[in-house]
Amino acid sequence: MRYNRQIILPEVGDIGQQKLRKARVLVIGAGGLGCPVLQNLTAAGVGYIGVVDGDVVEESNLHRQLLYNHKHIGQSKAAVAAEVIAEMNPDVEIKSYKQFFNRKNAMETVVDYDIIVDCTDTIAVRYLINDVAVYHKIPVVYASIYRFEGQVSVFNYNNGPCYRCLFPEKEGVQQTPNCEVMGVLGVLPNTLGAFQATEVLKIILGIGDVLSGKLMLYDALQFHTQIINYARNAKQIEKSYINGSLLYNQKQELEELxxxxxxxxxxxxxxxxxxxxxxxxxxxxxxxxxxxxxxxxxxxxxxxxxxxxxxxxxxxxxxxxxxxxxxxxxxxxxxxxxxxxxxxxxxxxxx
Amino acid sequence: MIINTKYFGLIADITNKKEEKLQLDGGKMSVASLKLLMENNYPDLKKTTYSIAVNQTMVEEETFLNEQDIIAFLPPFAGG
CATH class of the missing domain: 3.40.250.10 (Rhodanese-like domain)
Structure with a gap:
């Protein structure tokens, strides 16, 4: 009964629902983007969801991060998010990682998953996610926000372009500011997170046109959206792969004495x-x-x-x-x- | 040659506008030369990273511009 309204869609059906149940999705970052992604994937019946976040809930998160309430202030986001979505849907198995996604844990964290959802708030971590995902050939559903604007895209999907193809890394550039510094209208990450969840479901179900090689731009103030096309760049893919393999080998070095x-x-x-x-x-x-x-x-x-x-x-x-x-x-x-x-x-x- | 530029995110904060029309003198102009021109007009651009799309497609710096092209300056956003 729970999934009836989506099962009756011919594009989903019982087979689609089974695909959702078997899917394993890793959500990195349980903040503004991560909350709506987690809520929507859980409600849709995605069978196994991992949630990574080393942060704790702060009062200033509550205007946009709708999984949390004032009682959660000071508690681990990954732990609270896992607890809340487990209550939403007991069909879903949830694993929480109460740590920031970093060079040390990146490789071992991603290997268990079919899809990664990038809901982080730091460019450096976005490159790290890219490199391990290219190395393991895992598609990444990306979104990011800046004040009233947002970007969405899908990387590494069926050999499609990656994050570095879209935004090659430029050395020595100042940190790109995040919401903490720049401010954000609470509803914006919820809009973008819903777009990410949509792409995740499309990938799992194998329906529609996935936003691979396309960057969707959204401007909430003007209500303007547009799509920018971009191509695979062999050099950037190679760079990502090499970075990923360095991380992989570093892991081996660390563990093997x-x-x-x-x-x-x-x-x-x-x-x-x-x-x-x-x-x-x-x-x-x-x-x-x-x-x-x-x-x-x-x-x-x-x-x-x-x-x-x-x-x-x-x-x-x-x-x-x-x-x-x-x-x-x-x-x-x-x-x-x-x-x-x-x-x-x-x-x-x-x- | 006249081109239309559009600015996003931090780039729009630096130029203090969302778009403008630019009259370019001389003959052919590449994306790389346009970047130099823009970074001359808006020195803070040098401190940022951005990709450039011409008519809704990301391009390499060697690409040449044409009359009435729409050029988008797209920085990666960090926020989430």
Whole structure:
């Protein structure tokens, strides 16, 4: 019953509704644009929605960010947004990321999603979203606002142009001001967020003409809209891809320890070292912070651990420890490392 | 040659107008030369980033302008 009015549209139907239920959408930024995007996608029955925001609700947000009320002031936007939309529609599974989207978490955050909705308020983050999305070939539904004006477009859709094709980065240019500095009429981001949600639904349903290669400009004061066409720029796509792959490799570097970094790191007092080799393996490294937890028992064991703790995993070859690393990250651990080539690569512990 | 320019976002704040008609002397003019001319008229433009569309299509700087072209100066917006 809930979706009847959209299912009876021949362009949607039961099949369309199933597509919505299976879709996974990441909304980056739960502010002026993010709120209406989240509300509309939730109401439409998008099955899995991620919401990223490291900010807290402030009183000056309330005139435009309609998921929040005065009782939420001071609370995490991602947490409150997730709670409010979960109540709107229990069919929808929601994951909240109470952190700003940054170079450290970008790669691992986006990989789970089919579509990214860029609702951020900083140009640098928009380039970051672009680069990881180009690298993973994930379409991005973009909007941004300035006083009474707004822009909407869709990037990386069916090999279409990306954000850098539209706005190549110019070094040494002052920060483009955001709403905090310039002011904004509360209704404006709600209009633009509704446009973004529309494009997301069209992409999922595969209907209509998606705003790929087209920038829609909206001027609320003049009630004027127009569409600007733009083309794919091979150099800019390449630049995005290279930036994305650098981030990807940086992530590998951070998590995968070589022999020396491993020996250095396990000496630190604030890290927990887990030996995930098979049960009954003879203890190799002895220390207060070293525990023998066979991989098979890791999931149960880690429930009792502090998820903000730094954890280093090792095994014989690096394979079990890599699986352990993925497991811990899924469980919400933020700082996990593993010995890339296993303890057999460490001269000191060679049998 | 007469062209029509349109300004958006921060660019309109710098030029203090939404649009204007420009009379360009001399022969052919490229988008790059127009940018130089505009940045001369409005020095604050040098501090910003913007893309240029001619007749509703984004163009490269080498593109030449024609009589009655509509030139849009489009900055990226940050706000969200």
């Amino acid at each position: 070589d022999e020396n970094t491993f020996l250095e790191k396990i000496k630190q007092k604030n890290v927990i070292v887990l030996d995930v080799r098979q049960a009954n393996s003879p203890a190799l490294i002895v220390g207060e912070n070293v525990m023998q937890v066979p991989l098979e028992k890791l999931e149960t064991y880690c429930q009792a651990m502090d998820k903000s703790a730094a954890v280093i995993l090792f095994c014989n070859t690096g394979q079990r420890s890599l699986m352990g690393l993925e497991l811990l990250k899924k469980q919400g651990f933020e700082t996990v490392f593993h010995l890339e080539k296993g303890i057999q690569s460490v001269e000191k512990y060679k049998e």
